[in-house]
Amino acid sequence: DWEDRLFFASDYFEQIYGYAMILIRKGKAYVCDMTAEEISETRGTPTRPGKESPFRSRSVEENVELFTRMRAGEFPDGSRVLRALIDMASPNMHMRDPIIYRIIHSEHHRTGDKWCIYPMYDFAHGQSDSLEKITHSICTLEFEVHRPLYDWFIRELEIYSPQQIEFARLNLSYTVMSKRKLLELVKNNYVNGWDDPRMPTICGLRRAGYTPESIRNFAEIIGVARRDNIIDVALLEHCIREDLNKKAARVMSVMNPLKVIITNYPEDQTEELDAINNPEDASMGTRKVPFSREIYIERDDFMEDAPKKYYRLAPGKEVRLRYAYYITCNEVIKDPATNEVIELHCTLDPLTKGGSSPDGRKVQGTIHWVSVQHAKQIQVNLYERLFTKENPDDLAEGEDFKINLNPNSLKVVKAFAEPYLGMNAVSGNKFQFERIGYFCVDYNSTPENPIFNRTVTLKDSWSKMMKS
RNA sequence: UGUCCGAUGGUGUAAUUGGCAACACGUCUGAUUCUGGAUCAGAAGAGUUCAGGUUCGAAACCUGAUCGGACAACCA
Numbered sequence: 001d002w003e004d005r006l007f008f009a010s011d012y013f014e015q016i017y018g019y020a021m022i023l024i025r026k027g028k029a030y031v032c033d034m035t036a037e038e039i040s041e042t043r044g045t046p047t048r049p050g051k052e053s054p055f056r057s058r059s060v061e062e063n064v065e066l067f068t069r070m071r072a073g074e075f076p077d078g079s080r081v082l083r084a085l086i087d088m089a090s091p092n093m094h095m096r097d098p099i100i101y102r103i104i105h106s107e108h109h110r111t112g113d114k115w116c117i118y119p120m121y122d123f124a125h126g127q128s129d130s131l132e133k134i135t136h137s138i139c140t141l142e143f144e145v146h147r148p149l150y151d152w153f154i155r156e157l158e159i160y161s162p163q164q165i166e167f168a169r170l171n172l173s174y175t176v177m178s179k180r181k182l183l184e185l186v187k188n189n190y191v192n193g194w195d196d197p198r199m200p201t202i203c204g205l206r207r208a209g210y211t212p213e214s215i216r217n218f219a220e221i222i223g224v225a226r227r228d229n230i231i232d233v234a235l236l237e238h239c240i241r242e243d244l245n246k247k248a249a250r251v252m253s254v255m256n257p258l259k260v261i262i263t264n265y266p267e268d269q270t271e272e273l274d275a276i277n278n279p280e281d282a283s284m285g286t287r288k289v290p291f292s293r294e295i296y297i298e299r300d301d302f303m304e305d306a307p308k309k310y311y312r313l314a315p316g317k318e319v320r321l322r323y324a325y326y327i328t329c330n331e332v333i334k335d336p337a338t339n340e341v342i343e344l345h346c347t348l349d350p351l352t353k354g355g356s357s358p359d360g361r362k363v364q365g366t367i368h369w370v371s372v373q374h375a376k377q378i379q380v381n382l383y384e385r386l387f388t389k390e391n392p393d394d395l396a397e398g399e400d401f402k403i404n405l406n407p408n409s410l411k412v413v414k415a416f417a418e419p420y421l422g423m424n425a426v427s428g429n430k431f432q433f434e435r436i437g438y439f440c441v442d443y444n445s446t447p448e449n450p451i452f453n454r455t456v457t458l459k460d461s462w463s464k465m466m467k468s
Numbered sequence: 469u470g471u472c473c474g475a476u477g478g479u480g481u482a483a484u485u486g487g488c489a490a491c492a493c494g495u496c497u498g499a500u501u502c503u504g505g506a507u508c509a510g511a512a513g514a515g516u517u518c519a520g521g522u523u524c525g526a527a528a529c530c531u532g533a534u535c536g537g538a539c540a541a542c543c544a
Contacts, residue, residue, distance in 0.1 A: 035542095036541085036542055039542075040540080040541085040542095043540060044540070045470085045540055046470055046471070046539065046540060047469070047470045047471090047540095048470085048540095049470095050540090077542085078542065081542055090471085091470050091471040091472085092470095092471060092472075092539075093471085093539055093540050094539070094540095096540085099541090099542055101542090102542040103542080104542080118542095120541095120542075120543085120544090121543070121544050122544095124544095125544090141473075141474090141537080141538070142537090142538055142539085143538095143544095144472060144473055144538065144539085145471080145472060145473090145538065145539045146539090147472090148472090166473085168474090173479090179544095180543095180544090221480075221481080221491095221492060221493075222480060222481070222492095223480070223481040223482080224481090225474095225480085225481065225482095226473075226474065227473095227474055227475070227480095227481095227537095228473095228474070228475095228536075228537055228538095229479090229480065229481090230479085230480090231479080231480060232478095232479055232480075232493075232494080234479090234493075234494075235479080235480075235492085235493055235494085238492095238493060238494090239493095241505095241506090245505085245506060276502095279501090279502095279506080279507095280506075280507085301503090309504090311503065311504075312503075312504095319503085320502060320503085322502060322503080323502075354502095355502050356502075363502090363503095364503080364504095365503055365504090366502050366503040367503070368503090432505090434503085434505075435503070435504090435505075458505055458506095459505065459506090
């Protein structure tokens with residue numbers, strides 16, 4: 001039972017020190033005066049045995065005295081270490097008289113300046129587990145070779161014996177997961193902290209709009225095994241899309257606006273049309289969407305020279321404005337200087353109000369729109385997760401790693417959305433901007449000035465991105 | 469030239485511990501849809517790295533090989 005507290009190995013420094021004394025008195029540990037270089041040189045290699053330290057034969061009394069003086073702060077950093085006396089010829093490098101205590105005259109974030117000697121990982125981990133009466137101590141595969149040492153300490157100390165079990169760590173394709181590497185990103189300000197929505201951390205995923213349910217479901221699907229794996233990041237995206245698709249309210253929005261003037265719609269007229277908030281969940285209700293003579297549509301939803309399979313707006317073509325009317329494009333207005341399309345003139349069919357035609361004619365495309373005079377301007381952060389080109393574990397720390405970061409991973413966009421969004425932009429709320437993707441209202445933003453973070457794009461744009 | 473660990477469709481994970489290799493994602497096909505998303509229906513895709521052995525029966529147990537990973541911080 002973890003109760004509601006945190007556990008720190010530093011809470012056990014006194015006991016761990018006592019354990020070290022037990023080993024010394026049993027003749028299973030000794031103070032070694034060799035330098036770091038000498039210790040490294042005499043350790044041998046995986047295929048060659050090491051050499052025994054000349055200090056290996058110190059008496060118990062001398063070891064007790066020296067270790068006591070180490071604790072008392074009588075020696076400078078690096079001058080002496082305490083080593084377990086095991087076997088310098090062991091095929092397992094970790095059993096070759098591993099260092100268990102070293103001198104570091106440095107303040108500890110929890111124990112202050114109480115200690116100037118600190119135990120190594122291998123002499124703190126198992127001991128802490130034992131003190132906490134951990135039954136199964138779960139860690140990742142790279143600690144497999146440490147287990148014999150873990151067990152050796154427990155056995156020699158004759159203390160409660162937890163069982164260390166290793167399993168494969170989670171690797172996501174194209175994604176940096178190493179905390180050490182992610183720390184580099186944070187420290188060097190490549191991202192805005194651990195909870196940056198681009199980060200593959202839990203707090204980062206949260207700000208990006210990942211729900212707890214979607215992450216749990218993902219964990220359930222990928223399972224736990226001892227085999228090295230790289231999970232396709234698309235599977236994670238699938239899990240969040242599946243969950244958000246059920247929960248996120250649909251909203252029309254326009255990221256990159258193109259103005260459309262409905263020439264046969266009266267200038268001072270507006271009306272409200274009914275729109276469904278979530279086609280999969282009727283309990284989420286409907287909303288009113290204001291319509292008027294001037295609207296914005298997404299620039300991508302118009303093409304001047306459209307190929308045959310393009311169903312959206314093009315000169316002379318008719319499309320449906322979602323929840324509104326059928327419109328036909330009659331005229332394309334361009335900027336004479338740049339030849340860029342700046343405005344479209346369209347006419348609507350008043351009989352198609354609500355989105356269907358009494359004569360039964362069909363339109364193949366349905367596009368989104370926002371009324372210019374009613375539109376809410378919002379800030380949208382288009383985050384992409386930080387992808388690397390290669391298997392993240394093959395990347396070295398430092399320069400190579402940084403080069404592989406996507407420089408366009410954050411774009412800030414001013415977008416136009418229905419008024420509905422403004423009233424519902426509560427921190428943590430999730431929306432689907434249809435055709436564009438899923439978005440989460442940033443937990444740090446205010447209702448007056450909501451900021452939307454991209455969670456994931458819709459599936460088709462995702463696959464296009466991955467292919468490119 | 470050591471020790472430890474692993475290997476099952478494209479990917480990941482299972483297989484009641486020796487009894488018809490299953491599930492999910494992905495892919496493809498069809499249906500449907502107020503967008504091409506989503507949804508629904510269906511299909512293809514591995515005979516379990518290889519070679520032996522034990523057994524009525526092996527993905528599982530044994531032997532050997534191959535390939536891959538981990539281990540030589542006073543890091544965790």
